[in-house]
Amino acid sequence: MNAVRPQDRGFDALLPPLRGRVTPNAPLGAQSWFRVGGPADVLVRPDDAEDLASFMAALPPELPVMTIGAASNLIIRDGGLRGIVVKLARGFSDIVVEADGIVAGSACLDMTIAEHAASAGLRGLEFLAGIPGSVGGAVAMNAGAYGSEITDVLDWAEIVTHSGELLRLPVQQLGFSYRHSALPDGAIVVRARFRAEAADRALVAARIAEIRAAREATQPIRARTGGSTFRNPDPGESDRKAWELIDLAGCRGLALGGAQVSEKHCNFLLNTGNAAAADLEALGEQVRERVRATSGVELAWEIKRIGVPA
Structure with a gap:
């Protein structure tokens, strides 16, 4: 499904001045470590903190705003991100x-x-x-x-x-x-x-x-991944780490579409080359279901999943 263009939502007339860059219908997939995800309605890159502050102060409060950084622990869904996405880059380095x-x-x-x-x-x-x-x-x-x-x-x-x-x-x-x-x-x-x-x-x-x-x-750091997928359980919930519970549930190497649970560290999801965000998220839910069935532990996502489905 094509993303709704920001001009169709009247964003152009509502956006305050910015010294930095404003990009409508901006692709985000290549900026995610997973290399998946749809576009942002509007991507805003402020020059510095003062530029960001003045932009936010003048922004109509009803407009949704989301911030992304290195996008190392994100699954950006295939339909992209609605509203304004703020990305902090060179002026914040x-x-x-x-x-x-x-x-x-x-x-x-x-x-x-x-x-x-x-x-x-x-x-x-x-x-x-x-x-x-x-x-x-x-x-x-x-x-x-x-x-x-x-x-x-x-x-x-x-x-x-x-x-x-x-x-x-x-x-x-x-x-x-x-x-x-x-x-x-x-x-x-x-x-x-x-x-x-x-x-x-x-x-x-x-x-x-x-x-x-x-x-x-120990980690698939050269793969298209997003770091640890699930939080370790609280001590009162389980004395095992998330990866141990995933391994005990038989999920090491489990695959769905182009998504796979890493063989090297099974608390990492991988995009093996042609995964959609939906594949990664659905595989993660399969892992949670299997862990729940085998150990009774409800794994909580550590990776943030943002945006709308395709």
Whole structure:
């Protein structure tokens, strides 16, 4: 089904001025790590935080707005995204290294933060080398890996609210829990500060190399994938990790259309080359059903599924 054009919805007359770029009916599939998904009605790329804030302040409140970053943990459905999609790119990629931490724009890749910390002889951020995606998404979902998560190292995050306010919130106001934050509805993370400590550069670099090697050995990082598909169950629900439950349910290698459960790490879904978003989502639901039937555990999606079906 063809996406409804933004001009048919009258968006052109409603969009406020922007110094950045506005693209109607913008393809998104190639920007997703899964390489699937339909177009956005309107894709907006602000120049910087001030450009974004003024745009949001003047935007009619009835227009839906969604933000995507590196799109590393997204399944964008085949019908695309309705309304306005904000993508933060070059103007949100600055990195400032300080004596006891790093300040980074939300479009910076998590791996890049880890590398800058290593070069500066700062430890505590090595785990970011194991998290695919960018700073904005990592803060929004309290991303974690290798025994650490964002809440352990974050000092503050700057956000632009849906009404266009530019605010700096300390970590205590972000309501972090496992893979969750309590950001205000519609808020967009634009910058964050991560706390770190001085350390020997070689030791920090060695730890990052160790994390990279572990990911290479255990995860299908060179495939079209989106990272961990399901959250690990709460301790009271099961003492097994999501991948163990999926494996016990006989789902390793399970396929549907062009989608497949990874043989290497069965909490990863793969686009083997010709999958639609619907294949990936339906396969994920099959996995959840089999795990429910074999263990009684209700796996929760960690990957976000957004947009409308074809």
